[in-house]
Amino acid sequence: KERQVLSGVAPSPSQLSAAGAVSFGAVLAMGETRALQRESPHSGAYLAYALQITGVPVTLLGLIIYMNSSTDTWSLMLIIFGPVLYCVGLAEAMCFSKAAGYLRHVMSEADFKAHIERIQKEAPQISFGIECYHYETRTETTTDSDGHTSTTTRQEKVVTHTAHMRYDIQGFIDETLSPQQTLAMFHLMNDGTKDLSDVEAGEFAKKKKANQRLLLMCHFPIEFHAASDSCHEHFDHTRDAFYSANDRDTHQSKSEARTVPGCFEHVLVVLHGGQDDNTERPWWMQYWALVICSVFLCSIPYRLFLFSKCQLTEWTVMKHFSPKPIEEWQDPVPKASRRRGSDAASRAFRAIPRESSGSGGNAAAAAMRRAGAAGNDADLDLAVVAPAYWKNQDLAINFDDKVRLRGDAVAKFQELVDATFIRKATRDRQGGQLPERLRVTDVMRIEDRDLWNRFLRKRAELASGPRPTLIKDLPGSGEVKTQAVGYSQGGPLHITAPALNEAYFFHGTSPVGAMGIGESGFNLGMVGSNVGTMFGAGAYMAEASSKSDEYASEDPSGVFAGKYAFLLCRVLVGNAFYTRESDIPAIE
Secondary structure, X not given: OOXXXXXXXOOOHHHHHHHOEEEEEEEEEEEOOOOOOOOOOOHHHHHHHHHHHHHHHHHHHHHHHHHHOOOOHHHHHHHHHHHHHHHHHHHHHHHHOHHHHHHHOEEEHHHHHHHHHHHHHOOOEEEEEEEEEEEEEEEEEEEOOOOOEEEEEEEEEEEEEEEEEEOOOOEEEEOOOOHHHHHHHHHHHOOOOOEHHHHHHOOXXXXXXXXXXXXXXXXXXXXXXXXXXXXXXXXXXXXXHHHHHOXXXXXXXXXXXXXXXXXXXXXXXXXXXXXXXXXXXXOOOOHXXXXXXXXXXXXXXXXXXXXXXXEEEEOOEEEEEEOOOHHHOOOOOOOOOOOOOOOHHHHHHHOOOOOOOOOOHHHHHHHHHOOHHHHHOOOOOOOOOOOOOOOXXXXXXXXXXXXXXXXXXXHHHHHHHHHOOOOOOOOOOOOOOOOOOOOEEEEEEEEEHHHXXXXXXXXXXXXXXXXXXXXXXXXXXXXXHHHHHOOOOOOOOOOOOHHHOEEEEEEEEOHHHHHHHHHHOOOHHHOOOOOOOOOOOOOOOEOOHHHHHOOOOOEOOOOOEOEEEEEEEEEEOOOOOOOOOOOHHHHO
16 A cells, blocks of 8 residues: 555644654656747738838839839839838838847846846836827818819818826735746756756866857736725726716727836846856847848748747736735735636746745754754754755855756666656546656756755754654554665765654655745645645655656646656654544544
């Protein structure tokens, strides 16, 4: 019988908070990668391009006719009309195309992160506009050279009144996704992270090729929502009252603009391994290259080539607004909040709770000192230090890195997945057949000072109390399956507190979920929102890779499309509650 966490049970919320802690060892990505999403020219671009090309032969034809008959009216019309067509296509390519928008806003990784943070802090702006007008009939009488007169009538638009108003927003909540998780995923799949062996050897900068970069095209659609039903009613009433008060003529043209100051519609991000402030890019990826290609009738081929070299992602700027300050909101969670949604973006948002950074190494050291004499336990290493195999060692300095592992380290994790894989499906495996094997394609080690210090504080707290019953001594249990490959001293699976039931467990999730959890830890407030909770609220993990695979999912799009993810978590289980039943009332 397979066991979830400890022989089929996850700790209850009270047990988890009192006796459990989790640190993150690695993210394992499995499967094959599908084709990446690419940008494409809009339909109008092809029309403008066709007009530009047409303008050249039209102009040449006009010149030929003019050279043979200088007084021909048609030749003069063609000479004028041809360049106009050419200039229409040229203007579209240089001023209004998506490529021009991207090439005008090129950012490094550091610039992009700062840009997103600025967008998140900016208040949404909504403005209304109205133009009132009517049509008047104009009559014109003309006389030609022969003395003949003609009368024509036409309808002319006469604007009589215009007005604008900005809606008064006193409070807002931003739910634009954080850049860290997506950038980390792109680095993982494109060698954008620092390789441990290279860094330790001091050879990373030498080994990294200059053309190893990832070009990311970001489109920023804006999405505003009223925070509540009453706010929505107030918004509609204010807008309708404005339009009604400014209804001054027969016809009205109404407009509504929603903007975020400083938000560009298109941004091109250049990601370089280990260089988050580098915007270096190929010579052809410059605005002047677009200009030259457009002049010589190659704008569409250039744009297709440019888009083929870049990954496309849509970054929705989502804000919830209200005419009241946030302190006066009746419900702190907006009506259309991503905390209530079930789509992929909502799940990603919930996986990244925005919390302040935890305290530093000094707080962890103080918690360790409170553990007292427990530090003398032979099976308990309470040293307040980072794992010896980490790239970052100084806990006095804040760090949050994703380190990609290679070679033997990846093979070690493949061995772990193989050793804990059981050819048996449980009732939680939904759809599809049980795979023959899980193949590890990428491994990222999460080195986060705040999460590690949180783990150290909980470890010191547990060490100050009585020792729990060891997992291997529970009836019918035995050693945790992940111990099959051994916990070597200083190795990638080294544990510090076996006396507190410290062990490694898998948590099946999606790649975007794994990166999100790796930013701020498990959000127990969202427990069960994805697959339910058989044993109550808690962090669900498994010692068998085949069990966690039942909960792993692929991302619907992006660089991880087609890949599944595990989090391999360092867990302090503490006191374990053991059961073979799934009767929830009995467990409670």
